[in-house]
Amino acid sequence: MPEPARVQLPPLRIAVVGAGPVGLCVALQLRQLGCTAEVQVFDAQPEAAAALADPRVLALSEGSRQLLHALGAWPQQAATAIRRIHVSQHAPGLASLPRVLLQAEEAGLPALGYTVRYGELLGALQAAARRAGIDVRYGCRAQVQAQPGAVRVSLGDAAAPAPAGFDLAVLAEGGAFHNQAQRELHRDYRQTALIGQVRCERPHDGLAIERFTEQGPVALLPRGADYALVWCAPAPQAQAILELDAQARLQALQALLPAVCGRVVELRMFGDYPLGLNARLRTRRGRVVELGNAAQTLHPVAGQGLNLGLRDSAVLARAVASATVSDLDAALRRYDFARAPDRAALLGLTDLLARGFTWRQPGAAALRAGALALLSGSWPLRRALQHRMVFGWRL
Numbered sequence: 001m002p003e004p005a006r007v008q009l010p011p012l013r014i015a016v017v018g019a020g021p022v023g024l025c026v027a028l029q030l031r032q033l034g035c036t037a038e039v040q041v042f043d044a045q046p047e048a049a050a051a052l053a054d055p056r057v058l059a060l061s062e063g064s065r066q067l068l069h070a071l072g073a074w075p076q077q078a079a080t081a082i083r084r085i086h087v088s089q090h091a092p093g094l095a096s097l098p099r100v101l102l103q104a105e106e107a108g109l110p111a112l113g114y115t116v117r118y119g120e121l122l123g124a125l126q127a128a129a130r131r132a133g134i135d136v137r138y139g140c141r142a143q144v145q146a147q148p149g150a151v152r153v154s155l156g157d158a159a160a161p162a163p164a165g166f167d168l169a170v171l172a173e174g175g176a177f178h179n180q181a182q183r184e185l186h187r188d189y190r191q192t193a194l195i196g197q198v199r200c201e202r203p204h205d206g207l208a209i210e211r212f213t214e215q216g217p218v219a220l221l222p223r224g225a226d227y228a229l230v231w232c233a234p235a236p237q238a239q240a241i242l243e244l245d246a247q248a249r250l251q252a253l254q255a256l257l258p259a260v261c262g263r264v265v266e267l268r269m270f271g272d273y274p275l276g277l278n279a280r281l282r283t284r285r286g287r288v289v290e291l292g293n294a295a296q297t298l299h300p301v302a303g304q305g306l307n308l309g310l311r312d313s314a315v316l317a318r319a320v321a322s323a324t325v326s327d328l329d330a331a332l333r334r335y336d337f338a339r340a341p342d343r344a345a346l347l348g349l350t351d352l353l354a355r356g357f358t359w360r361q362p363g364a365a366a367l368r369a370g371a372l373a374l375l376s377g378s379w380p381l382r383r384a385l386q387h388r389m390v391f392g393w394r395l
């Protein structure tokens, strides 16, 4: 009997809205997996260089480094390794102040993570996208409209007309699309993150510091020869910190830090970001999938937002790389299922850390000290936490 003729299905058409780190990672991974889909990336910024000046320093896990390295987008020269993380709380009233030390050696990893400036990472991803021949259109503020079994993309102010229909829209626009306050999971932490650069008299030698204060967490991340600073405080206090003269500001920071980093000799401030938790319970409506900050914007405590977004991108690319129009919906359901535990764990953990260390009820500081002591004394607990912070929560 002659074999029935195979029906050649047309390649998928995928629109990626947002050429930030997460959007570019999705497009690069689809290409790397040999996906035959037609992929178009749109970004609202007028030119590729617009975001390269973003001064935010990101802590990326070893898992994220491996992912970016495999895409040829790891900015090796610009990265500083984090080999140890010192976690403690600032609680002057307590006699015993336990601290937790997480160490790469103990975890059997070359480093627990790396710091890299947002602009440097984006530059490496843009270069990789150019090399891979990915179609990125800048200056295109895209709008998407879900339709049964398809998506319509329109470009606001762009000169070029948008291609009419796509099979799938990947929203990686950083949460710019939505009224964040209308998200199902919404919390205004009423905190501002002040970012800057700190020089201490003692070389950091790969040490990162996470210091929980009742005002909000303060992080020092090794960055070149200095530290990058993320100083979270209630919005009015953050404003007051910015208004202090340079010496008073340096002393205010010094008073919050543990002795392990030594004396602060220089502090420069770069900018500020309001902090909130904004997330959806479900990140997909039909053929429109939100990921990265479009799906969840977290408090920067523990530096997890982009790490989580990169894992979103990897799982989505794997799910749809070999899908066809006929089995795309099943592939997207697998994606939803696979991402649920990691998202839930990190939404819960960052929210607990951001708020739990600011609780002032009697006994709260002692309870927190007890939790740190427990973690410090239990290697299996530390190992489990370390592994999940580096590679995520999987089923």
Ligand SMILES: Cc1cc2nc3c(=O)[nH]c(=O)nc-3n(C[C@H](O)[C@H](O)[C@H](O)COP(=O)(O)OP(=O)(O)OC[C@H]3O[C@@H](n4cnc5c(N)ncnc54)[C@H](O)[C@@H]3O)c2cc1C
Pocket: 017, 018, 019, 020, 021, 022, 023, 042, 043, 044, 045, 051, 056, 057, 058, 059, 060, 140, 141, 142, 143, 172, 173, 174, 175, 176, 177, 193, 195, 230, 273, 291, 292, 293, 294, 300, 302, 303, 304, 305, 306, 307, 308, 309
């Ligand atoms: C102070 C601070 C410190 C942080 N530290 C860390 C850290 O240490 N580690 C970590 O993992 N994360 C950290 N984060 C979080 C991290 O910055 C984000 O998770 C990450 O930038 C999200 O990437 P993204 O690609 O999803 O979105 P974005 O980086 O916001 O990129 C979105 C892109 O979409 C484009 N866009 C927007 N609207 C449209 C539209 N309508 N059409 C087309 N394009 C559009 C934008 O131009 C932009 O290029 C921190 C955040 C802050 C504020």
